[in-house]
Structures are given as C-alpha cells and as structure tokens.
Amino acid sequence: MSHLTSDEFRKYGHQVVDWIAQYLEEVESRPVLSQLEPGDVRDALPDAPPEDPEPFEAVMEDLNRVILPGITHWQSPNFFAYFPTNSSPTSILGEMLSAGLGVQGMLWATSPACTELETHMMDWLVDLLALPEKFRSETQGGGVIQDSASSATLCALLAAREQATSGASNESGAKGDLVAYSSSQAHSSIEKACLIAGIGRQMLRKIEVDEDFAMSSEALERAVRRDIESGLKPFFVCAAVGTTSSMAIDPIPEIAEICRKHGLWLHVDAAMAGTAALCPELRSMHRGIEQADSYTFNPHKWMFVNFDCNAFFVDDRQALLNALSILPEYLRNQATASGQVIDYRDWQISLGRRFRALKLWMVIRQHGREGLAQLVREHVQLATEFEAWIHDSEAFELVVPRQLNLVCFRHRRGNAFNEQLVERLNRDGRIYLTHTKLGDIYTLRMSIGQWQTKAEHIEQAWQLIQRTAEDLASETPTTTP
C-alpha cells in the first residue's frame, strides 16, 4: 500500500536502465511507424483503474505487450520523419537525475542551482554557437530554457506586443490593430501564437517566398508599408533559419533592416538548424542574427538533449518581464526582493518548471564542443551523400537543393505517385519519412539527424526507397507529374 522502498527502487531502477539499454540496442529492428490501428492500445487496457496495488513486474509486462507495439520509434536510426527528437543516452541520465531531485525552478530561491546552472548553460550555448554577445546573461539580455520553440515564439510575440503598445495590451487587452509577419513557409507555431495572444489569424501576414522558399524581403517591405498606410501597427516579424518544410533560410540581414526602419521586433526561429552553428563552417546561415531581438533553437532536436529543452534568447530581458511578470504575496522572498537573482517563472508561460539544464550540462560535457560539432558534421555528410544519389538518379529528383541535413526530393512520376510511395514505405515499417508540399509539389523529406543513424542506415533507406518505387511503378500506369 505504500511507496517503493530504497531497495525496491534500486532493484527496479536497474531493471528499467537495462530495459532502456536493450530497447535502444534493438529499436533498429522494430517497425519505425507503429502499425497499430486506432483503439488497439486502449482495447488492451482494463477499463477501470486497479483497486489494489499491482506488482511492478506486471507493469513491465504490459509495457512490452501493450505499449511497445504502439510506439513510433523516434529513437530508431531509421527515423527520417519530421525533424529528430534525440534522446541520447547521456541526456536520459540527465533526465533521471532531474526526476530524482524533483525540484521546482520557478524562483531562484526554490533551487538556486536549477536557475544558475540554466543561466550558465545558456551562456555556454552563446559560446558554442557563436551567438551575439548581447544574448549573454551579463548583458541586458539573456537566455532561458522553454519546453518548445512554440512557447519561445509565443513569449517573443508577447514581449513584442507589450513593447509595441507600451504595456497597454497587458493592461486593457489587445486592440486588434497589431500586425505580425512571417513567411508562408513559417512554422504553424507562429500562427498559433498569434491566435493565443489575441493578435488574430488575419493579422498575421504570410509573406511570399522566393524560388528557394525563403521569405522575400521585398514582399515583406511592401506588406509593412501597406499596413502602415492602412493605419495598422506592424510590430513583429518571425524569420526562419531553417523552415520546417525545406530548411529554407530567410534573408535575415535584409529583414533586420526593414525591422530597424519600422521599429519591428525581429524574432529568429532556428529550432532545428541552430545546432549546426556548432560547426564554424556552417555559421553563415546565422548571418544577421546580431540584429535579432530574440532567437530560439532546440537542443532537443539535433543537439542530443532529450525533449523538452528549447533555448530562447532575448536582447532585452525587461521586455519579457514586462510581458510576463506577476508577483503574488505567496511567491515573495528575500532573494527576489534583492533584485540580484533571476526568477525564470517570469520568462515563461507557466509557473512551475523542471531542472532541464542538468541534461544539457551533461550532454555538453559528455561530448565537448568539438565532439558535438563532429556529430553534426557526420549527419550533414550523410545528407550530402543522399543528395548526390538523388541527383544521379533517373527516377528521382531534388525539389530544392539540400540544406544542412535535410533533403527534399520526389519521384519524377508526380504527386499522386509520391503520396502512394511514402504511404507504402511507412506501412512497410523499415524506415519512416514524412512529406510536405513545396508550392504544388508533393515532396518527400529525408531528415537525417537521429543519434544512432550511420551510413549503413542511409544506404539501406535509399535501396528501400528505390525498390519500393520500382514495385509501385510496375503496378501503376504512367502519369504526368
């Protein structure tokens, strides 16, 4: 009837560690995309919760019997869908320690180490990625860990909203005259943030893109001018370094110039691509970010730190505090009153927060700067090889040139064929990849960044894609693209 004893925790804890180790060893052999139908998992579970305690062994049995078949294996080296979410072994150890300590980092006082290690790691990231110095904690700016880039973008939007209205939005609410901008290829989280913040979907201008699917700065300038002439208040631009669909890189210097001219907040979303800045030879993608008001990327994508761990930087922390700070009596304490400490609850949506800096610290120390850069280089190299195969293929073609570790390609037989192809590949289960649309083109995305992925996996995937396409082509009458 009670909690596990220390000895039980040790025993079961060792079992769980061994289970995870074996899972990660064998995950490669499992169908990457779960092959279950809706309802299958629930059908295998009892309707009602147990009245009395059950043995730990029964839970582990059900984990294998019920849960595992319902898992889409993000930790498989054959996972090429979306962008990766890497749960590297070291980051799992960090997550374990974080759960064991079980602290709340809402205030400095509620665990100084949780806040200070986070601040320190954010400064280390400025070093590692050669980010602008103005994002360091000893300046007016600073960094914070968020759960996801969605939250980071929302916080940036809220800070920009408060600044643009001189605080009036927080006082009397949004007024419906603020306009935000992103490219038509920007992540859905920008639109979602505009809905949440009361800006409104119609007040987000989805600016057209060039042939490389990056934002047209001329179109942005035109849109801003048009809105100003209409009596509206442009206030926020979200530029992408690496869009979700095709890793397109918006022209930050030109966009920043427009923002400067019209007094707009520039937020740069490098959720996936940011990690590449570990490699000096890839840093050109960040050209212009020294002019950004805020910047975000996800160590939980390509930097081998398990979800959730988003890094969010601002060059003016006061703007963020103005948007998000509230101090009720029950949270007052001497450290906060002294003004000497950071209370990260004022840098995010929620009050509570986990000790996420621990896993980031452990991963950085496990690999070192050069080790992390080398892992990223290997993935980019694999993507470069895959791109070459597509380039040399008669049946397939590139839709846009490879950027970093993402190859956007398609079979030459056109949209319907490619849709069937990706469906058949994923039903087969040996690899998992997802699609997007670039213009009108149904596009397959080969996203290479999973920590266990090696050359052999890319080679096997390419063989499988070719064979599956040949099979499908032999069953299908020719169609024009």
Added chain:
Amino acid sequence: MSHLTSDEFRKYGHQVVDWIAQYLEEVESRPVLSQLEPGDVRDALPDAPPEDPEPFEAVMEDLNRVILPGITHWQSPNFFAYFPTNSSPTSILGEMLSAGLGVQGMLWATSPACTELETHMMDWLVDLLALPEKFRSETQGGGVIQDSASSATLCALLAAREQATSGASNESGAKGDLVAYSSSQAHSSIEKACLIAGIGRQMLRKIEVDEDFAMSSEALERAVRRDIESGLKPFFVCAAVGTTSSMAIDPIPEIAEICRKHGLWLHVDAAMAGTAALCPELRSMHRGIEQADSYTFNPHKWMFVNFDCNAFFVDDRQALLNALSILPEYLRNQATASGQVIDYRDWQISLGRRFRALKLWMVIRQHGREGLAQLVREHVQLATEFEAWIHDSEAFELVVPRQLNLVCFRHRRGNAFNEQLVERLNRDGRIYLTHTKLGDIYTLRMSIGQWQTKAEHIEQAWQLIQRTAEDLASETPTTTP
C-alpha cells in the same frame, strides 16, 4: 567523441539509480532551503564549455560538489512550503522509461500508445476522483495532460474566448471588451493567462472574498451585472477548489448558477486539492463541478506523480479545438484525416509533447485506488493533528480553520514577528515553510503532502517552530499584533 555505448549506459545508469536512492534516503538530513548566496553556483563552474569530452565521473563529482548545495529539497519530508511537488520513486521510474522511449506525442500517429494511454489515464482519473461523466473521452468532452495548471487555465480561457466571440478572436484578434472573473485569492496564473490572451489585467475582476477567503457569489453577480450594463462582455469565471494561500473553496454551485444565467464559461481550478477526491469522505469540496465547463488538478502535486503532470478536462472538446487547432501540410496524415483519433497537439499551447501518461499509469498501478486514498488520508490526518496543536497553543493561533492538508497559522505577536520567525526557521534549514497574507495578516502555511513526510516530521517541525519562536520572543520586545 561519441555517444555512450550500451554497456556504458548500463553502468552509469545503475550508478545514477543508486545515487538517487541514496539521495532520497539522506535528503532528510540536508538543509531544506538551500543556504547558498546568489552567484555561488555559477562561481563554481568553468566560464567556458569544455572543448573535449569529459569523463562521466567528473560530472557526478560536480553534481555532489556544486549542484547539491544549491538544491532546495522539494523531496525532503521536512518540506512544508508552497504545495508539494512529489517525485515518488515509482514516478521516477516512469520518467526514466519516458526518456528512454523518447517519443513525441503531438499526433496520434507519432506514437499511438502515447495518445491512447493518456486518454485512458484521463478516464481512469474520472473514475478515481468521481469526476463528472461528461469529462470522459467517450463523450463530447475529454481530458489531456498539460505541463501545469497555468497552461490548463490558459487553454480554458482561450476556449472560452473563442466560444464567446464565435471565433472572431482567432480571426481578427481580441477586441478589449471581454471580462473575466476570479476571486481576489485566485492563483496568479489566472491573471497571467488574461495578459497572455490579450484580455488585459484590467478586464479581470478580482472578486471579493468572504471571511473564509472564498469567493462571494453575491459580489460576483453584482460585478457581472455591472459589466453587462457597461456594455462589456463577461465570458469566463475561474473558481478555485483550494486556493493557493489558504485552500479556500469557492462556492461552485452558486457560481455555476451565475455562469449558467449569463452564459459564462466556468473553469474550476483544483490544482492542489483535486487529489483529495480520491477519498469519498472528502469529495464534498467538489460539490457543483458537474456544472463546470472545464476542470483541472495536478497529479504532480499530491498524487505522487513527478512534475510535470497536470490533468485538464473539458466538457466540449470542440471549443478547445476551435481555439488551438492548426493543420499545416507537414503534419497531415491518414489517421488525423480519418477523424478517428485524438491529436493532443490541438489541446495545448505547444506542438511537441512528452509521454507523461506512463508515469501516471505506473503510479496508479503501484498503489491502486485504495492505496492512493490512504496516502492522502494520512496527510490530512497529520494536518489535523498539527491544527490541534496550534489550537491548544498559547503562543500561536489559527488564521483560518484547516482545509485538507494545509494549516494557516501565526504567532500571536503579529506580522513583523511572524516574518522574522519564518525567516529564521528557513535559515536554520531543518524545515522549510512559506508565508502568505490573508487580509492584512502575515500568515505561516504548514503544507503537508510530501511523500516521505511522517508523523515524526510534523512533531519535530512543531517542536522547532515553538523553540524558535521562544528564542525570538526572548530577543524581541513585545509588540501588539
């Protein structure tokens, strides 16, 4: 230069498990509130990230040397501050498995088991707490895990906003005429949600409370009528079952009647108290919640599931989807298109989400319904005893009657004395408790709900509080309260 091997992960994983076991055994002997000064942790860390890999042993050494002294020990049985955040041993195992699987639950397809176990656990919680049937997944409503009650309340507010404006807020933005209501004792997250959603601080009416610090329904009715007469649009009421300061319970039936009459969304925030509904004899606090549009409580507070794990229920999932759903091409998939599945990304702020149902499932099975209820009863019993000691004391008095596991008390010497008392107690480090203000009364909060807390800890705490007050009194001239 690379990731841990399986064997290394096993070895270090076992070490980490043993470290956690020992930490939880010994945490009782550590100062509960970290005794460090601002900057101490950072001063002990190298300025720059390492260039090369460091051994795992070095990280564990620094964990003991640098991090542990900077921890405020939420898992100590002597932690009586705020409300508890329980990281029970079983939930730690669940968190480990979740990190090991490392899946994203944003869509059903990205791990069916992640979504279906979550839906199933939310239905189990309806059973366990005897919540209204309309919150079950087979109805128009349903439940979802959020990171915190702050996020749940924000989502409720957004759903209410969309419903009140027939979707116009999402389209063209908030218009500054919507009015929300909570009591003056409501959690700061309500105000924060109003800021974020573009409602505005001035459009949140903080309704006065009765002598028991619960919302006055008469005052609510008056405020709603006044706002309607002023041409404003009342749309949302947040009622508390268990306020943060004093565990006051707002009169839900009367509030619900007002909401019904004027067409307002009723959100019930039972973040801490909800878990008490495991015990049939304590369910009267939930009287009237069958009339709530949404309801939230935190298994990560008193139900022994480690942070983050908030449970959020709505009786109309479509209202939530209307507020939060966006479907870009790269997230389209057959399962979503079929309409047969839940995609929880549409029930929350962020896109990404962890597999948090796993730890909830494991904790429920570890204890069973009766086991969990018994643990809650023990804490309530301890609080009842503590209340009796205060009641019988000459030096101390209750500020309000105990509710559940929270005792609000003070020394009779008045505010300045109590402020000094709590400061001295926390500096001593053997216990940690925090304060609030009830009316003008500086109030000490004895919050009893940590999983390791037993009768001996309450007895020792009471002895220490008495002795410290006596010492302080002997040093301080008498003041009037």
